[in-house]
Amino acid sequence: xxxxxxxxxxxxxxxxxxxxxxxxxxxxxxxxxxxxxxxxxxxxxxxxxxxxxxxxxxxxxxxxxxxxxxxxxxxxxxxxxxxxxxxxxxxxxxxxxxxxxxxxxxxxxxxxxxxxxxxxxxxxxxxxxxxxxxxxxxxxxxxxxxxxxxxxxxxxxxxxxxxxxxxxxxxxxxxxxxxxxxxxxxxxxxxxxxxxxxxxxxxxxxxxxxxxxxxxxxxxxxxxxxxxxx
Amino acid sequence: xxxxxxxxxxxxxxxxxxxxxxxxxxxxxxxxxxxxxxxxxxxxxxxxxxxxxxxxxxxxxxxxxxxxxxxxxxxxxxxxxxxxxxxxxxxxxxxxxxxxxxxxxxxxxxxxxxxxxxxxxxxxxxxxxxxxxxxxxxxxxxxxxxxxxxxxxxxxxxxxxxxxxxxxxxxxxxxxxxxxxxxxxxxxxxxxxxxxxxxxxxxxxxxxxxxxxxxxxxxxxxxxxxxxxx
DNA sequence: AAGAAACGAGAGCACTGCTCTTGACGAACG
DNA sequence: CGTTCGTCAAGAGCAGTGCTCTCGTTTCTT
Numbered sequence: 001x002x003x004x005x006x007x008x009x010x011x012x013x014x015x016x017x018x019x020x021x022x023x024x025x026x027x028x029x030x031x032x033x034x035x036x037x038x039x040x041x042x043x044x045x046x047x048x049x050x051x052x053x054x055x056x057x058x059x060x061x062x063x064x065x066x067x068x069x070x071x072x073x074x075x076x077x078x079x080x081x082x083x084x085x086x087x088x089x090x091x092x093x094x095x096x097x098x099x100x101x102x103x104x105x106x107x108x109x110x111x112x113x114x115x116x117x118x119x120x121x122x123x124x125x126x127x128x129x130x131x132x133x134x135x136x137x138x139x140x141x142x143x144x145x146x147x148x149x150x151x152x153x154x155x156x157x158x159x160x161x162x163x164x165x166x167x168x169x170x171x172x173x174x175x176x177x178x179x180x181x182x183x184x185x186x187x188x189x190x191x192x193x194x195x196x197x198x199x200x201x202x203x204x205x206x207x208x209x210x211x212x213x214x215x216x217x218x219x220x221x222x223x224x225x226x227x228x229x230x
Numbered sequence: 231x232x233x234x235x236x237x238x239x240x241x242x243x244x245x246x247x248x249x250x251x252x253x254x255x256x257x258x259x260x261x262x263x264x265x266x267x268x269x270x271x272x273x274x275x276x277x278x279x280x281x282x283x284x285x286x287x288x289x290x291x292x293x294x295x296x297x298x299x300x301x302x303x304x305x306x307x308x309x310x311x312x313x314x315x316x317x318x319x320x321x322x323x324x325x326x327x328x329x330x331x332x333x334x335x336x337x338x339x340x341x342x343x344x345x346x347x348x349x350x351x352x353x354x355x356x357x358x359x360x361x362x363x364x365x366x367x368x369x370x371x372x373x374x375x376x377x378x379x380x381x382x383x384x385x386x387x388x389x390x391x392x393x394x395x396x397x398x399x400x401x402x403x404x405x406x407x408x409x410x411x412x413x414x415x416x417x418x419x420x421x422x423x424x425x426x427x428x429x430x431x432x433x434x435x436x437x438x439x440x441x442x443x444x445x446x447x448x449x450x451x452x453x454x455x456x457x458x459x460x
Numbered sequence: 461a462a463g464a465a466a467c468g469a470g471a472g473c474a475c476t477g478c479t480c481t482t483g484a485c486g487a488a489c490g
Numbered sequence: 491c492g493t494t495c496g497t498c499a500a501g502a503g504c505a506g507t508g509c510t511c512t513c514g515t516t517t518c519t520t
Contacts, residue, residue: 194424
Protein backbone atom coordinates (compact mmCIF):
# COMPACT_ATOMS: atom_id res chain seq x y z
CA UNK A 1 0.00 0.00 0.00
CA UNK A 2 2.78 2.38 0.89
CA UNK A 3 4.97 0.97 -1.85
CA UNK A 4 4.67 3.64 -4.52
CA UNK A 5 1.91 6.15 -4.43
CA UNK A 6 3.13 8.64 -6.97
CA UNK A 7 6.38 8.98 -8.81
CA UNK A 8 6.99 12.21 -6.98
CA UNK A 9 6.76 10.56 -3.57
CA UNK A 10 9.06 7.78 -4.65
CA UNK A 11 11.77 10.12 -5.81
CA UNK A 12 11.26 12.17 -2.68
CA UNK A 13 11.82 9.16 -0.45
CA UNK A 14 14.81 8.21 -2.53
CA UNK A 15 16.37 11.68 -2.28
CA UNK A 16 15.68 11.85 1.44
CA UNK A 17 17.52 8.59 1.92
CA UNK A 18 20.40 9.80 -0.23
CA UNK A 19 20.70 12.96 1.82
CA UNK A 20 20.88 11.07 5.10
CA UNK A 21 23.39 8.62 3.60
CA UNK A 22 25.70 11.38 2.45
CA UNK A 23 25.22 13.18 5.75
CA UNK A 24 26.12 10.03 7.63
CA UNK A 25 29.29 9.66 5.60
CA UNK A 26 30.18 13.27 6.28
CA UNK A 27 29.43 12.74 9.94
CA UNK A 28 31.79 9.77 10.01
CA UNK A 29 34.66 11.78 8.57
CA UNK A 30 34.10 15.31 9.88
CA UNK A 31 32.14 14.83 13.07
CA UNK A 32 28.89 16.41 14.13
CA UNK A 33 30.14 19.99 14.02
CA UNK A 34 31.49 19.57 10.52
CA UNK A 35 28.24 18.40 9.04
CA UNK A 36 27.45 20.98 6.40
CA UNK A 37 24.21 21.19 4.45
CA UNK A 38 26.02 22.95 1.65
CA UNK A 39 28.58 20.17 1.39
CA UNK A 40 25.82 17.57 1.26
CA UNK A 41 24.09 19.54 -1.47
CA UNK A 42 27.35 19.93 -3.35
CA UNK A 43 27.95 16.21 -3.27
CA UNK A 44 24.45 15.59 -4.57
CA UNK A 45 24.86 18.10 -7.37
CA UNK A 46 22.08 20.19 -5.96
CA UNK A 47 21.90 23.70 -4.72
CA UNK A 48 21.97 24.21 -0.97
CA UNK A 49 18.50 25.67 -0.73
CA UNK A 50 17.01 22.56 -2.32
CA UNK A 51 17.99 20.53 0.72
CA UNK A 52 15.55 22.55 2.75
CA UNK A 53 12.70 20.99 0.77
CA UNK A 54 13.57 17.75 2.53
CA UNK A 55 14.91 18.83 5.91
CA UNK A 56 13.64 22.16 7.23
CA UNK A 57 16.86 22.78 9.13
CA UNK A 58 20.25 21.34 9.89
CA UNK A 59 18.96 20.21 13.27
CA UNK A 60 16.24 18.15 11.64
CA UNK A 61 18.83 16.36 9.58
CA UNK A 62 20.83 15.77 12.75
CA UNK A 63 17.73 14.41 14.43
CA UNK A 64 17.22 11.90 11.64
CA UNK A 65 20.80 10.73 12.05
CA UNK A 66 20.38 10.49 15.82
CA UNK A 67 17.26 8.36 15.52
CA UNK A 68 19.07 6.12 13.06
CA UNK A 69 21.97 5.85 15.49
CA UNK A 70 19.75 4.86 18.39
CA UNK A 71 18.10 2.22 16.29
CA UNK A 72 21.37 0.85 14.96
CA UNK A 73 22.85 0.60 18.44
CA UNK A 74 19.68 -0.86 19.89
CA UNK A 75 19.46 -3.43 17.14
CA UNK A 76 23.09 -4.44 17.64
CA UNK A 77 22.45 -4.99 21.34
CA UNK A 78 19.23 -6.89 20.75
CA UNK A 79 20.81 -9.20 18.24
CA UNK A 80 23.87 -9.94 20.34
CA UNK A 81 21.85 -10.55 23.46
CA UNK A 82 19.22 -12.73 21.83
CA UNK A 83 21.88 -15.06 20.41
CA UNK A 84 22.72 -16.30 23.91
CA UNK A 85 20.95 -19.04 25.88
CA UNK A 86 18.07 -17.48 27.79
CA UNK A 87 19.28 -18.66 31.18
CA UNK A 88 22.92 -17.57 30.72
CA UNK A 89 22.40 -14.14 32.20
CA UNK A 90 26.06 -13.27 32.59
CA UNK A 91 26.62 -14.31 28.99
CA UNK A 92 23.75 -12.15 27.79
CA UNK A 93 25.08 -9.21 29.76
CA UNK A 94 28.58 -9.61 28.36
CA UNK A 95 27.23 -10.01 24.84
CA UNK A 96 25.23 -6.81 25.20
CA UNK A 97 28.30 -5.00 26.53
CA UNK A 98 30.48 -6.14 23.66
CA UNK A 99 27.79 -5.14 21.18
CA UNK A 100 27.71 -1.61 22.58
CA UNK A 101 31.47 -1.30 22.61
CA UNK A 102 32.00 -2.68 19.15
CA UNK A 103 29.31 -0.57 17.58
CA UNK A 104 30.68 2.51 19.31
CA UNK A 105 34.24 1.83 18.21
CA UNK A 106 33.07 1.21 14.65
CA UNK A 107 30.91 4.36 14.54
CA UNK A 108 32.61 6.79 16.90
CA UNK A 109 31.00 9.95 15.56
CA UNK A 110 27.52 8.50 15.56
CA UNK A 111 28.15 7.26 19.08
CA UNK A 112 29.30 10.71 20.10
CA UNK A 113 26.09 12.08 18.67
CA UNK A 114 23.89 9.96 20.90
CA UNK A 115 25.99 9.43 24.02
CA UNK A 116 28.55 12.23 23.93
CA UNK A 117 28.26 15.83 24.93
CA UNK A 118 25.09 17.30 23.51
CA UNK A 119 25.47 19.37 20.35
CA UNK A 120 25.33 23.02 21.41
CA UNK A 121 22.01 24.62 20.65
CA UNK A 122 20.48 21.33 19.70
CA UNK A 123 17.47 20.16 21.64
CA UNK A 124 16.45 16.54 21.15
CA UNK A 125 12.82 16.41 20.02
CA UNK A 126 10.31 13.90 21.33
CA UNK A 127 10.75 11.70 18.26
CA UNK A 128 14.01 10.42 19.63
CA UNK A 129 12.87 9.14 23.02
CA UNK A 130 11.12 6.13 21.52
CA UNK A 131 14.27 4.88 19.83
CA UNK A 132 16.61 5.99 22.58
CA UNK A 133 15.56 3.35 25.09
CA UNK A 134 16.05 0.38 22.79
CA UNK A 135 19.49 -0.56 24.09
CA UNK A 136 18.69 -0.01 27.76
CA UNK A 137 15.40 -1.89 27.32
CA UNK A 138 17.24 -4.93 26.02
CA UNK A 139 19.62 -4.68 28.88
CA UNK A 140 16.86 -4.23 31.44
CA UNK A 141 15.29 -7.40 30.16
CA UNK A 142 18.40 -9.32 31.16
CA UNK A 143 18.26 -7.94 34.69
CA UNK A 144 14.56 -8.66 34.86
CA UNK A 145 14.95 -12.25 33.73
CA UNK A 146 17.89 -12.82 36.04
CA UNK A 147 15.97 -11.50 39.01
CA UNK A 148 12.92 -13.58 38.27
CA UNK A 149 14.93 -16.79 38.09
CA UNK A 150 16.78 -16.01 41.28
CA UNK A 151 20.18 -15.47 39.71
CA UNK A 152 20.53 -12.14 41.52
CA UNK A 153 20.84 -12.32 45.26
CA UNK A 154 18.81 -9.70 47.17
CA UNK A 155 21.23 -7.04 48.36
CA UNK A 156 21.69 -5.94 51.94
CA UNK A 157 20.58 -2.34 51.92
CA UNK A 158 17.75 -0.75 50.03
CA UNK A 159 19.77 1.87 48.18
CA UNK A 160 18.88 5.55 48.06
CA UNK A 161 15.49 7.03 47.38
CA UNK A 162 14.60 8.91 44.23
CA UNK A 163 13.98 6.63 41.27
CA UNK A 164 11.71 8.59 38.99
CA UNK A 165 9.03 6.30 37.51
CA UNK A 166 8.96 8.15 34.22
CA UNK A 167 8.03 6.49 30.96
CA UNK A 168 11.05 4.68 29.61
CA UNK A 169 12.98 4.92 32.87
CA UNK A 170 14.58 2.05 34.69
CA UNK A 171 11.81 1.77 37.22
CA UNK A 172 9.32 1.09 34.41
CA UNK A 173 11.62 -1.13 32.40
CA UNK A 174 12.23 -3.54 35.29
CA UNK A 175 8.82 -4.28 36.80
CA UNK A 176 8.91 -6.51 39.82
CA UNK A 177 12.58 -5.92 40.48
CA UNK A 178 13.24 -4.30 43.87
CA UNK A 179 14.72 -0.82 43.96
CA UNK A 180 18.02 -1.95 45.42
CA UNK A 181 18.63 -4.26 42.47
CA UNK A 182 17.64 -1.52 40.04
CA UNK A 183 20.24 0.72 41.65
CA UNK A 184 22.89 -1.92 41.18
CA UNK A 185 21.82 -2.26 37.57
CA UNK A 186 22.12 1.48 37.10
CA UNK A 187 25.64 1.33 38.46
CA UNK A 188 26.59 -1.40 36.02
CA UNK A 189 24.94 0.57 33.22
CA UNK A 190 26.97 3.68 33.96
CA UNK A 191 30.12 1.58 34.23
CA UNK A 192 29.47 0.17 30.77
CA UNK A 193 28.99 3.53 29.10
CA UNK A 194 31.74 5.12 31.16
CA UNK A 195 34.18 2.62 29.72
CA UNK A 196 32.92 3.01 26.17
CA UNK A 197 32.99 6.80 26.47
CA UNK A 198 36.57 6.74 27.64
CA UNK A 199 37.65 4.40 24.88
CA UNK A 200 35.82 6.16 22.05
CA UNK A 201 36.83 9.63 23.19
CA UNK A 202 40.48 8.69 23.42
CA UNK A 203 41.12 8.62 27.17
CA UNK A 204 42.66 5.18 26.85
CA UNK A 205 45.18 6.13 24.17
CA UNK A 206 48.67 5.14 25.30
CA UNK A 207 47.16 3.84 28.54
CA UNK A 208 45.43 0.56 27.81
CA UNK A 209 46.64 -1.75 25.12
CA UNK A 210 44.42 -4.83 24.98
CA UNK A 211 41.16 -2.96 25.20
CA UNK A 212 38.76 -5.74 24.40
CA UNK A 213 40.07 -7.99 27.14
CA UNK A 214 40.25 -5.13 29.60
CA UNK A 215 36.70 -4.17 28.75
CA UNK A 216 35.44 -7.69 29.31
CA UNK A 217 37.20 -7.82 32.65
CA UNK A 218 35.63 -4.53 33.68
CA UNK A 219 32.21 -5.72 32.59
CA UNK A 220 32.61 -8.90 34.63
CA UNK A 221 33.35 -6.73 37.64
CA UNK A 222 30.26 -4.68 36.78
CA UNK A 223 28.17 -7.84 36.61
CA UNK A 224 29.46 -8.74 40.06
CA UNK A 225 28.38 -5.37 41.48
CA UNK A 226 25.03 -5.98 39.88
CA UNK A 227 24.84 -9.15 41.93
CA UNK A 228 24.90 -11.37 38.89
CA UNK A 229 26.45 -14.77 39.52
CA UNK A 230 29.15 -15.69 37.05
CA UNK B 231 60.76 38.95 39.36
CA UNK B 232 58.03 38.30 36.83
CA UNK B 233 55.79 40.87 38.46
CA UNK B 234 56.03 43.76 36.03
CA UNK B 235 58.73 43.96 33.46
CA UNK B 236 57.41 46.60 31.16
CA UNK B 237 54.10 48.35 31.01
CA UNK B 238 53.50 46.73 27.66
CA UNK B 239 53.87 43.24 29.07
CA UNK B 240 51.60 44.05 31.97
CA UNK B 241 48.75 45.21 29.79
CA UNK B 242 49.30 42.28 27.52
CA UNK B 243 48.93 39.82 30.38
CA UNK B 244 45.89 41.72 31.56
CA UNK B 245 44.21 41.59 28.17
CA UNK B 246 45.03 37.91 27.76
CA UNK B 247 43.34 37.19 31.04
CA UNK B 248 40.33 39.27 30.07
CA UNK B 249 39.98 37.37 26.80
CA UNK B 250 40.01 34.00 28.52
CA UNK B 251 37.53 35.24 31.12
CA UNK B 252 35.07 36.43 28.51
CA UNK B 253 35.63 33.26 26.49
CA UNK B 254 34.91 31.18 29.57
CA UNK B 255 31.67 33.06 30.15
CA UNK B 256 30.68 32.52 26.54
CA UNK B 257 31.60 28.87 26.85
CA UNK B 258 29.34 28.55 29.87
CA UNK B 259 26.34 29.98 28.03
CA UNK B 260 26.82 28.86 24.44
CA UNK B 261 28.94 25.73 24.69
CA UNK B 262 32.17 24.89 22.95
CA UNK B 263 30.79 25.12 19.43
CA UNK B 264 29.32 28.54 20.08
CA UNK B 265 32.55 30.09 21.21
CA UNK B 266 33.13 32.92 18.76
CA UNK B 267 36.26 35.00 18.55
CA UNK B 268 34.28 37.83 17.02
CA UNK B 269 31.81 37.81 19.90
CA UNK B 270 34.66 37.93 22.41
CA UNK B 271 36.20 40.83 20.53
CA UNK B 272 32.83 42.60 20.37
CA UNK B 273 32.38 42.29 24.12
CA UNK B 274 35.85 43.71 24.66
CA UNK B 275 35.21 46.65 22.35
CA UNK B 276 37.97 45.45 20.07
CA UNK B 277 38.05 44.39 16.49
CA UNK B 278 38.16 40.68 15.80
CA UNK B 279 41.55 40.70 14.20
CA UNK B 280 43.07 42.19 17.32
CA UNK B 281 42.34 39.00 19.23
CA UNK B 282 44.82 37.19 17.01
CA UNK B 283 47.61 39.20 18.59
CA UNK B 284 46.95 37.23 21.76
CA UNK B 285 45.72 33.87 20.51
CA UNK B 286 46.94 32.79 17.07
CA UNK B 287 43.77 30.77 16.44
CA UNK B 288 40.47 29.76 17.92
CA UNK B 289 41.93 26.39 18.83
CA UNK B 290 44.65 28.03 20.89
CA UNK B 291 42.02 29.87 22.89
CA UNK B 292 40.19 26.58 23.35
CA UNK B 293 43.40 24.97 24.52
CA UNK B 294 43.87 27.64 27.15
CA UNK B 295 40.35 27.01 28.42
CA UNK B 296 40.92 23.26 28.44
CA UNK B 297 44.09 23.56 30.47
CA UNK B 298 42.27 25.84 32.90
CA UNK B 299 39.49 23.28 33.14
CA UNK B 300 41.85 20.42 33.89
CA UNK B 301 43.52 22.46 36.58
CA UNK B 302 40.24 23.58 38.12
CA UNK B 303 38.91 20.05 38.25
CA UNK B 304 42.20 18.66 39.52
CA UNK B 305 42.41 21.29 42.21
CA UNK B 306 38.85 20.58 43.34
CA UNK B 307 39.65 16.90 43.66
CA UNK B 308 42.91 17.53 45.47
CA UNK B 309 41.34 19.87 47.98
CA UNK B 310 38.38 17.61 48.71
CA UNK B 311 40.55 14.54 49.08
CA UNK B 312 43.19 16.17 51.23
CA UNK B 313 40.58 17.36 53.72
CA UNK B 314 39.94 13.76 54.83
CA UNK B 315 41.88 11.74 57.38
CA UNK B 316 44.78 10.03 55.63
CA UNK B 317 43.74 6.55 56.68
CA UNK B 318 40.06 6.91 55.75
CA UNK B 319 40.50 5.62 52.25
CA UNK B 320 36.81 5.14 51.50
CA UNK B 321 36.16 8.65 52.74
CA UNK B 322 38.90 10.06 50.54
CA UNK B 323 37.52 8.19 47.55
CA UNK B 324 34.00 9.43 48.15
CA UNK B 325 35.22 12.97 48.67
CA UNK B 326 37.10 12.85 45.38
CA UNK B 327 34.01 11.49 43.62
CA UNK B 328 31.77 14.21 44.99
CA UNK B 329 34.31 16.83 44.01
CA UNK B 330 34.31 15.62 40.43
CA UNK B 331 30.55 15.45 40.24
CA UNK B 332 29.94 18.82 41.84
CA UNK B 333 32.49 20.60 39.71
CA UNK B 334 31.06 18.99 36.59
CA UNK B 335 27.49 19.90 37.45
CA UNK B 336 28.55 23.46 38.22
CA UNK B 337 30.58 23.80 34.99
CA UNK B 338 28.87 21.50 32.51
CA UNK B 339 30.32 23.04 29.38
CA UNK B 340 33.84 23.12 30.70
CA UNK B 341 33.41 19.52 31.77
CA UNK B 342 32.15 18.62 28.31
CA UNK B 343 35.26 20.25 26.91
CA UNK B 344 37.61 18.01 28.83
CA UNK B 345 35.66 14.77 29.27
CA UNK B 346 32.99 14.92 26.57
CA UNK B 347 33.16 14.11 22.91
CA UNK B 348 36.22 15.73 21.38
CA UNK B 349 35.67 18.99 19.56
CA UNK B 350 35.69 18.18 15.84
CA UNK B 351 38.89 19.18 14.14
CA UNK B 352 40.53 20.01 17.42
CA UNK B 353 43.65 18.13 18.38
CA UNK B 354 44.80 18.45 21.96
CA UNK B 355 48.38 19.68 22.03
CA UNK B 356 51.03 18.34 24.36
CA UNK B 357 50.57 21.27 26.75
CA UNK B 358 47.42 19.71 28.08
CA UNK B 359 48.73 16.31 29.12
CA UNK B 360 50.54 17.72 32.13
CA UNK B 361 47.37 19.22 33.58
CA UNK B 362 45.10 16.42 32.41
CA UNK B 363 46.34 13.83 34.90
CA UNK B 364 45.88 15.96 37.97
CA UNK B 365 42.55 14.48 38.99
CA UNK B 366 43.46 10.89 38.21
CA UNK B 367 46.78 11.36 39.99
CA UNK B 368 45.02 12.44 43.16
CA UNK B 369 42.75 9.50 42.88
CA UNK B 370 45.58 7.07 42.16
CA UNK B 371 47.24 8.28 45.33
CA UNK B 372 44.25 7.06 47.32
CA UNK B 373 44.47 3.61 45.76
CA UNK B 374 48.20 3.55 46.33
CA UNK B 375 47.90 4.50 49.99
CA UNK B 376 45.08 2.04 50.55
CA UNK B 377 47.07 -0.77 49.02
CA UNK B 378 50.16 -0.02 51.01
CA UNK B 379 48.28 -0.08 54.31
CA UNK B 380 46.53 -3.31 53.43
CA UNK B 381 43.04 -1.84 53.08
CA UNK B 382 42.64 -3.50 49.70
CA UNK B 383 42.49 -7.25 49.70
CA UNK B 384 44.48 -8.95 46.92
CA UNK B 385 41.99 -10.09 44.27
CA UNK B 386 41.62 -13.64 43.04
CA UNK B 387 42.58 -13.39 39.38
CA UNK B 388 45.26 -11.32 37.79
CA UNK B 389 43.07 -9.44 35.34
CA UNK B 390 43.82 -9.10 31.64
CA UNK B 391 47.11 -8.19 30.07
CA UNK B 392 47.77 -4.93 28.31
CA UNK B 393 48.40 -2.06 30.71
CA UNK B 394 50.50 0.41 28.79
CA UNK B 395 53.22 1.85 31.03
CA UNK B 396 53.09 5.24 29.34
CA UNK B 397 53.96 8.45 31.13
CA UNK B 398 50.98 9.56 33.15
CA UNK B 399 49.16 6.27 32.82
CA UNK B 400 47.73 4.25 35.66
CA UNK B 401 50.61 1.84 35.69
CA UNK B 402 53.01 4.70 36.41
CA UNK B 403 50.73 6.48 38.83
CA UNK B 404 50.34 3.47 41.11
CA UNK B 405 53.82 2.07 41.63
CA UNK B 406 53.94 -1.06 43.72
CA UNK B 407 50.28 -1.84 43.24
CA UNK B 408 49.68 -5.17 41.48
CA UNK B 409 48.08 -5.16 38.07
CA UNK B 410 44.86 -6.80 39.24
CA UNK B 411 44.25 -3.98 41.71
CA UNK B 412 45.03 -1.39 39.06
CA UNK B 413 42.41 -2.99 36.84
CA UNK B 414 39.85 -2.76 39.61
CA UNK B 415 40.80 0.87 40.09
CA UNK B 416 40.33 1.51 36.39
CA UNK B 417 36.88 -0.01 36.61
CA UNK B 418 35.95 2.25 39.49
CA UNK B 419 37.40 5.21 37.61
CA UNK B 420 35.28 4.55 34.55
CA UNK B 421 32.22 4.05 36.75
CA UNK B 422 32.81 7.46 38.31
CA UNK B 423 33.09 9.31 35.01
CA UNK B 424 30.35 7.23 33.44
CA UNK B 425 27.97 8.44 36.09
CA UNK B 426 29.07 12.06 35.83
CA UNK B 427 28.87 11.94 32.04
CA UNK B 428 25.33 10.64 32.17
CA UNK B 429 24.24 13.22 34.69
CA UNK B 430 25.89 16.21 33.01
CA UNK B 431 24.78 15.19 29.52
CA UNK B 432 21.19 14.77 30.58
CA UNK B 433 20.69 11.01 30.50
CA UNK B 434 19.26 11.09 34.02
CA UNK B 435 16.62 13.71 33.27
CA UNK B 436 13.22 12.39 34.34
CA UNK B 437 14.90 9.16 35.42
CA UNK B 438 16.73 9.80 38.67
CA UNK B 439 15.53 12.32 41.17
CA UNK B 440 17.85 12.38 44.17
CA UNK B 441 21.04 12.37 42.15
CA UNK B 442 23.53 13.15 44.88
CA UNK B 443 22.42 10.25 47.06
CA UNK B 444 22.20 7.92 44.07
CA UNK B 445 25.69 8.96 43.03
CA UNK B 446 27.09 8.30 46.45
CA UNK B 447 25.48 4.89 46.49
CA UNK B 448 26.96 4.07 43.08
CA UNK B 449 30.38 5.25 44.21
CA UNK B 450 30.17 3.04 47.30
CA UNK B 451 29.46 0.12 44.99
CA UNK B 452 32.43 1.20 42.89
CA UNK B 453 34.63 1.29 45.97
CA UNK B 454 33.52 -2.25 46.73
CA UNK B 455 34.51 -3.45 43.24
CA UNK B 456 37.81 -1.76 43.81
CA UNK B 457 38.20 -3.96 46.88
CA UNK B 458 38.14 -1.01 49.25
CA UNK B 459 36.72 -1.87 52.66
CA UNK B 460 33.96 0.48 53.80
C1' DA C 461 -7.34 20.79 -19.54
C1' DA C 462 -6.97 24.12 -15.43
C1' DG C 463 -5.50 25.02 -10.86
C1' DA C 464 -2.68 23.78 -7.01
C1' DA C 465 1.12 21.96 -4.93
C1' DA C 466 5.90 20.72 -4.95
C1' DC C 467 10.36 21.47 -6.74
C1' DG C 468 15.36 23.19 -8.16
C1' DA C 469 17.95 27.17 -9.01
C1' DG C 470 19.73 31.49 -7.77
C1' DA C 471 20.49 35.69 -5.21
C1' DG C 472 21.04 37.51 -0.89
C1' DC C 473 21.55 38.25 4.44
C1' DA C 474 24.05 37.77 8.59
C1' DC C 475 27.42 35.30 10.58
C1' DT C 476 31.92 32.68 11.23
C1' DG C 477 37.48 32.00 11.36
C1' DC C 478 41.29 33.92 9.44
C1' DT C 479 44.73 36.90 6.55
C1' DC C 480 46.79 41.02 4.98
C1' DT C 481 47.77 45.86 5.02
C1' DT C 482 47.88 50.39 7.11
C1' DG C 483 48.85 53.74 10.36
C1' DA C 484 49.86 54.91 15.22
C1' DC C 485 52.17 54.34 19.53
C1' DG C 486 55.91 53.12 22.80
C1' DA C 487 60.41 51.43 24.10
C1' DA C 488 65.25 50.91 23.32
C1' DC C 489 69.56 52.60 21.05
C1' DG C 490 72.94 55.88 19.14
C1' DC D 491 67.15 64.27 21.94
C1' DG D 492 65.96 61.91 17.73
C1' DT D 493 65.71 57.69 15.12
C1' DT D 494 64.53 53.01 14.53
C1' DC D 495 62.28 48.88 15.39
C1' DG D 496 58.71 45.96 17.31
C1' DT D 497 54.02 45.84 18.88
C1' DC D 498 49.45 47.00 18.47
C1' DA D 499 44.32 48.08 16.93
C1' DA D 500 41.74 48.81 13.04
C1' DG D 501 39.78 47.86 8.67
C1' DA D 502 39.00 45.50 4.36
C1' DG D 503 38.55 41.25 2.39
C1' DC D 504 38.22 35.96 1.45
C1' DA D 505 35.91 31.67 1.79
C1' DG D 506 32.77 29.30 4.17
C1' DT D 507 28.30 28.55 6.92
C1' DG D 508 22.76 28.24 7.90
C1' DC D 509 18.85 30.05 6.25
C1' DT D 510 15.17 32.90 3.54
C1' DC D 511 12.98 34.60 -0.40
C1' DT D 512 11.66 34.75 -5.17
C1' DC D 513 11.08 32.86 -9.74
C1' DG D 514 10.11 29.82 -13.33
C1' DT D 515 9.28 24.88 -14.10
C1' DT D 516 7.45 20.37 -13.32
C1' DT D 517 4.13 17.24 -11.47
C1' DC D 518 -0.03 15.79 -9.32
C1' DT D 519 -4.99 16.53 -8.46
C1' DT D 520 -9.55 17.78 -9.70
